[in-house]
Amino acid sequence: MSHKRVLLIHEDRLLANLFREKIEGANLGVDVAHDAESALKSVEERAPEAIVMDPVIPGPELTKLIGQLRERAGQSALPVIVLPNSRSVYAEAAQDANAVSLTRGVNPVAEILDALQTALKMENTAAASKGLAFRAEEAWLRMSLGAGPEVLTALRRALHEISREGSTPAAAREFYQRVHAFAEEMSVLGQRPLFCLAAQIEALAYDLHAFPEQINPSILRTLSQALDFFAGLLPDTVRNRLKDPSAAQVLIVDDEEGARKIIMAAMRLGNLKSVAADTPTTALAALGVQGFDLIFLDVGLPEMTGFELCSKVRMLPLHEKTPIVFITGMATFQNRVQSSLSGGNDFVGKPFNISELGLKALIWVFRGQLGQI
Missing domain, CATH: 3.40.50.2300 (Response regulator)
Structure with missing residues (x-):
């Protein structure tokens, strides 16, 4: 037959x-x-x-x-x-x-x-x-991870083309196609942390291809950060320490209801759980009784600035080393310096892209798991 x-x-x-x-x-x-x-x-x-x-x-x-x-x-x-x-x-x-x-x-x-x-x-x-x-997983662990450094180097070059002045839509499409192929290879490994991170990189790469008007320094920086971080995950001794990110808890502190909803939606797309607080007082109450794996913190808050709240968070035993990512509409040099001095780890600019937020969150959740804070 x-x-x-x-x-x-x-x-x-x-x-x-x-x-x-x-x-x-x-x-x-x-x-x-x-x-x-x-x-x-x-x-x-x-x-x-x-x-x-x-x-x-x-x-x-x-x-x-x-x-x-x-x-x-x-x-x-x-x-x-x-x-x-x-x-x-x-x-x-x-x-x-x-x-x-x-x-x-x-x-x-x-x-x-x-x-x-x-x-x-x-x-x-x-x-x-x-x-x-199951047999496919074993074969691709050897093949895909072995080729990973070379593939990621090619992705960095393709991303650089997008950031150049006068970049064409073709550059964004090529970058997306390369990321798509890489994400598919990661999906057959059977290792959920790598799969989740690669899929989120692909989601943001698609946005650059489909909506080139969204390309900005914040998104390009986040993608570059993600590719560099992924390269560090390839060794067995590092990769095998990662945990399923779906168990992570994210706290979002922002006084704007619309912003809170967007950030929470981004967390769902990244398979992360989240809760939100609209004031520093509410946030500190939650942080005092529960450990979080990541905090998104708006700079412009009532009662105190996000920088002041960050300093207070760092005094809490549960959150001395919790990753904190600032959200700001003014990604100026001064704000970057203040975010670092107050104990922050990173920042993302407004208006933000939902895929960028999800990718940024995964990077810092995994850094927290690895103790890279």
């Missing part, structure tokens, strides 16, 4: 080989295409019974491409499974095209095989996928 055929569309050749190997291990035939043009040609010649595709590939936008693939295949209901991405815009596009969009988790191989089982009405794929996914 001939195997059912799947078309895998993925620009990254290493990831395409990994996914092809695991799909073939579930007794499926696999054809691989690395761009839209070769994918359209393949559906005509090979007549796949399902498509698994990365949403970030060169060619038409996702909804249009899915329609073209089905038209070329002569199957208006051809099952299409879209690999997960950090931005919901791709999931929404997949839904508009009646495709299945996977959610990003730490076991993408298992998720792909389970989705194919449903689409192709196969049996026993789910049970087999667990072992296949």
